[in-house]
Amino acid sequence: DIQMTQSPSSVSASVGDRVTITCRASQSISTWLAWYQQKPGKAPKLLIFAASSLQSGVPSRFSGSGSGTDFTLTISSLQPEDFATYYCQQANSFPLTFGGGTKVEIK
Amino acid sequence: EVQLLESGGGLVQPGGSLRLSCTASGFTFSSYAMSWVRQAPGKGLEWVSLISGGGSNKYYADSVKGRFTISRDNSKNTLYLQVNSLRAEDMAIYYCATGKVGTTTHNWFDPWGQGTLVTVSS
Numbered sequence: 466d467i468q469m470t471q472s473p474s475s476v477s478a479s480v481g482d483r484v485t486i487t488c489r490a491s492q493s494i495s496t497w498l499a500w501y502q503q504k505p506g507k508a509p510k511l512l513i514f515a516a517s518s519l520q521s522g523v524p525s526r527f528s529g530s531g532s533g534t535d536f537t538l539t540i541s542s543l544q545p546e547d548f549a550t551y552y553c554q555q556a557n558s559f560p561l562t563f564g565g566g567t568k569v570e571i572k
Numbered sequence: 573e574v575q576l577l578e579s580g581g582g583l584v585q586p587g588g589s590l591r592l593s594c595t596a597s598g599f600t601f602s603s604y605a606m607s608w609v610r611q612a613p614g615k616g617l618e619w620v621s622l623i624s625g626g627g628s629n630k631y632y633a634d635s636v637k638g639r640f641t642i643s644r645d646n647s648k649n650t651l652y653l654q655v656n657s658l659r660a661e662d663m664a665i666y667y668c669a670t671g672k673v674g675t676t677t678h679n680w681f682d683p684w685g686q687g688t689l690v691t692v693s694s
Contacts, residue, residue, distance in 0.1 A: 556678045559631045
């Protein structure tokens with residue numbers, strides 16, 4: 466199975482800050498990676514697919530990069546509505562696996 | 573508007589069974605792979621199972637293989653998850669989620685339903 470490791474597990478940031486979350490796969494997954502945002506009590510929402518493609522309707526302050534084993538989700542200027550937990554997911558092979566999550570908290 | 577509505581969760585004793593349902597609307601259900609993803613209380617996301625649009629190809633996480641069965645009825649736009657031999661560690665919110673058109677490979681999920689809670693306790 467492919468293990469997905471996210472870091473950090475939590476980050477405290479202020480509105481307007483640039484926030485970077487990393488996700489590392491235990492083996493190469495090319496660009497078969499997605500990022501999700503989940504707010505408390507809500508279902509996850511797809512932000513980024515294929516490592517760097519922005520899902521329709523997602524603000525352009527979100528961006529993704531990487532290939533192979535190392536990936537990054539960047540929020541260029543954190544907004545109040547961005548405080549949430551973020552997950553990566555590998556789509557390279559079954560079983561599909563998620564990272565452990567990164568909670569973005571208000572500083 | 574695309575909508576997914578799960579139902580069927582509830583309180584069940586260890587060793588018990590449930591059938592979860594997910595009714596879809598607003599898109600051509602039969603064209604899409606569909607999946608179940610669960611989330612234990614206060615924990616992260618865990619992929620459970622995926623089924624092809626036609627229903628012939630099915631994939632499972634090792635943790636549920638042999639106990640859970642995914643199926644779909646495209647005439648009813650409904651996805652199912654039969655969960656048997658339930659254990660304490662199966663307690664979670666179960667989400668249904670929409671995969672890709674026409675393929676079971678390289679799936680990510682959008683949108684998701686609101687989830688249905690399965691509680692396993694004696």
